[in-house]
Amino acid sequence: MGGAYNVLIARQPIFDAKLRICGYELLFRSQQDQHQALFDDPDGATRDVIINNFMAIWDTGSKNRVFLPAYINLGRQFILSHQIPDLPRDQVVLEVLENAGFDQLLFDALVLLKKDGYTLALDDFVYTPSKKPFVQLADIIKLDVLALGIEEVGRQIELLKPFGKRILAEKVETADELEQCKVLGCHLFQGYFLSRPTLTKGKRIPASASVLLRTLDALSKGAGSAEIEQIIRMDPGLTYKLLRLINSAQFAFVREITTVRETVNLLGRIAMKKWLTMLLTVCNEQCISEQIVLALTRARMCELLAEQKGEDTADAFILGILSSLEMLYGVSISQILQDLPLDERLAKGMKGVGALGELLLITRAYEREQWNMVERLAKAPYDPGVAYMESVGWAGKMAAGLA
Numbered sequence: 001m002g003g004a005y006n007v008l009i010a011r012q013p014i015f016d017a018k019l020r021i022c023g024y025e026l027l028f029r030s031q032q033d034q035h036q037a038l039f040d041d042p043d044g045a046t047r048d049v050i051i052n053n054f055m056a057i058w059d060t061g062s063k064n065r066v067f068l069p070a071y072i073n074l075g076r077q078f079i080l081s082h083q084i085p086d087l088p089r090d091q092v093v094l095e096v097l098e099n100a101g102f103d104q105l106l107f108d109a110l111v112l113l114k115k116d117g118y119t120l121a122l123d124d125f126v127y128t129p130s131k132k133p134f135v136q137l138a139d140i141i142k143l144d145v146l147a148l149g150i151e152e153v154g155r156q157i158e159l160l161k162p163f164g165k166r167i168l169a170e171k172v173e174t175a176d177e178l179e180q181c182k183v184l185g186c187h188l189f190q191g192y193f194l195s196r197p198t199l200t201k202g203k204r205i206p207a208s209a210s211v212l213l214r215t216l217d218a219l220s221k222g223a224g225s226a227e228i229e230q231i232i233r234m235d236p237g238l239t240y241k242l243l244r245l246i247n248s249a250q251f252a253f254v255r256e257i258t259t260v261r262e263t264v265n266l267l268g269r270i271a272m273k274k275w276l277t278m279l280l281t282v283c284n285e286q287c288i289s290e291q292i293v294l295a296l297t298r299a300r301m302c303e304l305l306a307e308q309k310g311e312d313t314a315d316a317f318i319l320g321i322l323s324s325l326e327m328l329y330g331v332s333i334s335q336i337l338q339d340l341p342l343d344e345r346l347a348k349g350m351k352g353v354g355a356l357g358e359l360l361l362i363t364r365a366y367e368r369e370q371w372n373m374v375e376r377l378a379k380a381p382y383d384p385g386v387a388y389m390e391s392v393g394w395a396g397k398m399a400a401g402l403a
Helices: 045-058 076-081 104-115 129-137 150-163 175-184 207-220 225-232 236-246 260-267 269-282 289-309 313-322 325-329 333-337 344-350 354-367 371-377 384-402
Strands: 007-016 021-030 070-074 092-096 119-122 140-144 166-170 188-190
Touching: 007 354, 007 384, 021 188, 076 104, 092 104, 104 119, 104 129, 119 129, 129 150, 140 150, 150 166, 150 175, 175 188, 207 225, 207 236, 207 269, 225 236, 225 260, 236 260, 236 269, 236 384, 260 269, 269 289, 269 313, 269 325, 269 384, 289 313, 289 325, 289 354, 289 384, 313 333, 313 344, 313 354, 325 333, 333 344, 344 354, 354 371, 354 384
Parallel strands: 021 070, 070 092, 092 119, 119 140, 140 166, 166 188
Antiparallel strands: 007 021, 007 188
16 A cells, blocks of 8 residues: 555645644655654655655645645654755754654754754654753744643743744644634644534525535436526626636636536536536635645545545545535535435445445545554555545645636
């Protein structure tokens, strides 16, 4: 599993207080040693894999190809070896693991990295007076909210205030924890709070999404292109988005497509369902861009896994988007699905049951770096590492095109 990569690679976004992305942590699981730190294997195989694919996983699809900093975990052995690859200094943050051993040897090695222009972060940090020189040397201090608890995070921040360092709260699991960490004075944030929205009772999905769900329902029931056009034209903004999409480089038609009916006829019903489902990701103006990227990545990965297994790729893509609607709208899945009766396979898939459900379980486990579950579920012919790498690049490009 993992194909030519020999590792499972994922990335987790890092945000500022306004939820603007300012970096990604590169997370990985090596097949050779499932507990190694990144770049800490003796033969350098994992290091070469990451370097060779560094730009691929970091391509966010930006037209200007702006690459955000990558936070990379380094263990003691690799730091002391003085064999850090020649990575672009403005595109990486080197994280010193908590078990690296804070002694003079490590300090001297970190001083050399600092002089060489690297940004340093101390991972899963807990302050003690003996670590003061390391705090003074570092640029970013990462505090594990899940392990420490909010009260201890606050105490650690008070101890660290005199040093004037940026504090990164990691493993922030909920929107409530995010707000508490902001109040305490954290500058950067990382965790699964995006995929665990605060659900508001009685909240409804946006009008554009309602039209899309009605259109998908009509397509499933065999409605003709004229009826589909009539539904979509109820929302001028949706009509515009659909026509812009069909005339994009993604399709590269020779002439401009100017009507919804023509779009339905050209795409066909299966492809139409897929692309309409994708438009569900941009109906909520309150969504931040990374939520859209996450939803598209999930859908594309489900689709690619289905292709590897010989399952229905269109249904797999749709399932990936539908499973993201709770995150995108802050509305419970049960309420959303009242407006979209699903066939039995998709309904079971939403619950993680059946062949489609297996695709979703693997994909969601990969998102959360639940490597043991990934390895248990993703037996051959699945290759989740390859599917994820392709999905990240594809999702970034598509999100940029939908913006």
